[in-house]
Amino acid sequence: MSFGEPEGYDGDARPRPLGRRGASQAAAAAVCLVLGLGLISGAVTGSWLVGGSGEEGSPSTFAAAGSLWHSVPVDELFPPTVQGRGAGPGGADRTWTRIAVAPDSGCKDAFDPLLRKALAPVGCERLLRATYTDATESYVTTVGLLFTTADAPGMTALANRFRKERLDRRSDLMPLPYAAKGTPAAGFGAPQRASWTVSVLTEAPVVVYAVSGWADGRTVDDPQPAGDAVEADATTAAAQAGLGNEAQGLADRVERDFRRNVRSASEQPS
Numbered sequence: 001m002s003f004g005e006p007e008g009y010d011g012d013a014r015p016r017p018l019g020r021r022g023a024s025q026a027a028a029a030a031v032c033l034v035l036g037l038g039l040i041s042g043a044v045t046g047s048w049l050v051g052g053s054g055e056e057g058s059p060s061t062f063a064a065a066g067s068l069w070h071s072v073p074v075d076e077l078f079p080p081t082v083q084g085r086g087a088g089p090g091g092a093d094r095t096w097t098r099i100a101v102a103p104d105s106g107c108k109d110a111f112d113p114l115l116r117k118a119l120a121p122v123g124c125e126r127l128l129r130a131t132y133t134d135a136t137e138s139y140v141t142t143v144g145l146l147f148t149t150a151d152a153p154g155m156t157a158l159a160n161r162f163r164k165e166r167l168d169r170r171s172d173l174m175p176l177p178y179a180a181k182g183t184p185a186a187g188f189g190a191p192q193r194a195s196w197t198v199s200v201l202t203e204a205p206v207v208v209y210a211v212s213g214w215a216d217g218r219t220v221d222d223p224q225p226a227g228d229a230v231e232a233d234a235t236t237a238a239a240q241a242g243l244g245n246e247a248q249g250l251a252d253r254v255e256r257d258f259r260r261n262v263r264s265a266s267e268q269p270s
Contacts, residue, residue: 062152064266065204065258069126069147072261074101077145078130078254087249089230089242096132096141096250100180104128107146112190115173119207122158123149129178131185132250133215140185141212141246142177143254148205158207159200168198169225175209187217194238195247197226199255204262210251212243226251 068077078101084094107116107124125147132141148155162168174196179188192213199208213220224236229244238244 058266059152061262061266062204065201065206065262066125066147068258068261068265069104069128069145071265074128074130076261077128077258078143079257082132082250082253084249084253087253088245094245094249095135096246097135098130098132099140099183099185100131100178102127102129102131102178102180111176112172112174115175118162118167118173119146119148119158121150122154122205122207125149125205131178131180131183131188133184134246137184137215139212139241139243139246140177140188140215141210141250142175142185142188143210143250144175144178144208145254145258146207146209148207150205152202155200155205156202159202162198162200169227171223171225173198174223175211177211177213184215188213188215191219192217194220194223194241195226195229195243196223197247197251199251201255204258206258208251208255208258210247210254212238212246212250214241214243 078098080098082096082098084096086092087094105127107119107127110116110127110129111119127144127146129142129144132143133139150158167173174193175198176190177185177188177193179185193211194213196211197209201208210226212226220238222236222238224234224238224244226244226248228234229236229239230248231239234240234244
């Protein structure tokens with residue numbers, strides 16, 4: 001027994017075999033497929049650049065990201081000047097100037113004990129830090145890039161834990177600032193921390209963080225995570241001063257530049 005080809009109908013309602021497509025139809029289908037794949041790949045690249053996907057990147061991208069600490073100049077990871085258009089309270093613009101860069105190092109004594117314990121599962125390959133001040137030199141902010149030794153599943157597990165347990169909101173897990181003598185951040189120590197943010201990337205073996213405070217060395221009794229301090233109804237001193245915006249805005253822009261560097265590195269011919 002044999003079966004004929006299934007039939008469809010043409011524009012005049014006459015039966016025609018569905019299996020016999022014209023050359024033009026096949027070509028059109030191929031074009032649609034190529035365009036669709038291009039849109040998908042473009043969307044993936046875009047989500048990596050803006051950090052919107054939260055999904056693991058490709059193995060080559062992940063590997064490229066982990067090697068940037070020794071292959072990209074410090075001025076590209078921590079630019080001398082960072083523009084924060086719309087990053088301040090009420091959408092005000094910000095400009096940050098780098099005033100100190102810490103020597104690249106391991107993580108010994110770089111974090112308080114509880115934060116060091118929370119980050120321990122992903123290890124520490126290298127820690128890069130820089131401290132910035134705003135245009136008026138009223139505030140100081142340290143931003144850090146912790147390069148870990150973890151693989152993609154390890155970073156995803158840590159990111160999930162930070163999200164589920166809200167570890168980035170706990171004041172006993174604030175990052176430490178980097179103070180440098182002879183700069184507006186000379187008195188920027190642990191008691192001066194006012195607001196902070198911690199972001200565990202899943203597309204790269206990197207944790208991005210920032211912590212801000214006043215440049216006059218005043219101590220802070222009620223530090224507030226940046227995610228809460230930037231809310232319109234936040235009333236803490238840190239929030240009213242815009243220190244949440246300082247930490248969040250600078251961290252976001254350093255992370256964005258880092259992602260661009262990863263994309264550039266992953267596109268280099270091997």
